[in-house]
Amino acid sequence: MKFTIFALALASTLVPAIYGSPATSGTDFTCEDQQVVSTSYIGEAQNVKSEIVTCSNTPKAPTSLVSQAVPVNVCGATCTTNCFTPSGGGPDPNDCQVIADALLYDSQNVGALFNITAATSGVVMQYQSCETFFIDQASYNLTYCRTDWSSLVNYIAFNCQATQNAHGGNCVASDQTWFVQVQTST
Ligand SMILES: *[C@@H]1O[C@H](CO)[C@@H](O)[C@H](O)[C@H]1NC(C)=O
Ligand SMILES: *[C@@H]1O[C@H](CO)[C@@H](O)[C@H](O)[C@H]1NC(C)=O
Numbered sequence: 001m002k003f004t005i006f007a008l009a010l011a012s013t014l015v016p017a018i019y020g021s022p023a024t025s026g027t028d029f030t031c032e033d034q035q036v037v038s039t040s041y042i043g044e045a046q047n048v049k050s051e052i053v054t055c056s057n058t059p060k061a062p063t064s065l066v067s068q069a070v071p072v073n074v075c076g077a078t079c080t081t082n083c084f085t086p087s088g089g090g091p092d093p094n095d096c097q098v099i100a101d102a103l104l105y106d107s108q109n110v111g112a113l114f115n116i117t118a119a120t121s122g123v124v125m126q127y128q129s130c131e132t133f134f135i136d137q138a139s140y141n142l143t144y145c146r147t148d149w150s151s152l153v154n155y156i157a158f159n160c161q162a163t164q165n166a167h168g169g170n171c172v173a174s175d176q177t178w179f180v181q182v183q184t185s186t
Pocket of ligand 2: 071111143
């Protein structure tokens with residue numbers, strides 16, 4: 001199941017806006033040689049683990065993209081959702097919802113935006129069976145919205161389940177510079 005969604009629209013409606021072409025990198029990403037740069041706990045209950053990580057295999061965007069002096073704000077950018085087949089072994093979407101709620105809480109209490117340094121691969125969050133990545137595939141820093149990530153976690157978790165012959169999925173930015181993945185905790 002593949003379709004294009006507008007993350008910003010999702011924040012209010014949770015409904016895909018446009019059906020589109022498949023992403024070119026809709027494959028299940030595994031962070032190899034994961035190094036944790038820092039760890040914190042987020043949400044009202046401080047029970048969602050949030051780690052800034054580096055991976056040895058972070059896919060990088062085409063080098064033709066020039067580096068930017070200031071972080072590029074990708075809030076509301078479109079991405080294409082891919083469910084990972086087959087069914088079985090996916091995260092409990094209710095655990096993913098705890099992460100989504102924690103992101104909403106932090107959006108209101110910490111800040112709407114967060115920066116991802118290109119020197120790292122991105123951020124991984126985990127609560128019980130559910131894990132979600134935000135991966136920076138660009139060679140420059142990005143800024144993203146916690147509400148957008150929250151919406152994507154909920155959307156992917158509840159729409160890429162066993163009933164869809166899936167076990168999680170991702171949403172890959174149209175320009176390939178970032179993606180959000182939802183999967184079972186490793
Ligand atoms: C990205 O952000 C880091 C940390 O804030 C900073 O040290 C670095 O210079 C930034 N990179 C660019 C290309 O702006
Ligand atoms: C992101 O980085 C820019 C440039 O360093 C900085 O001005 C801004 O305050 C940072 N935003 C957040 C949410 O940390």
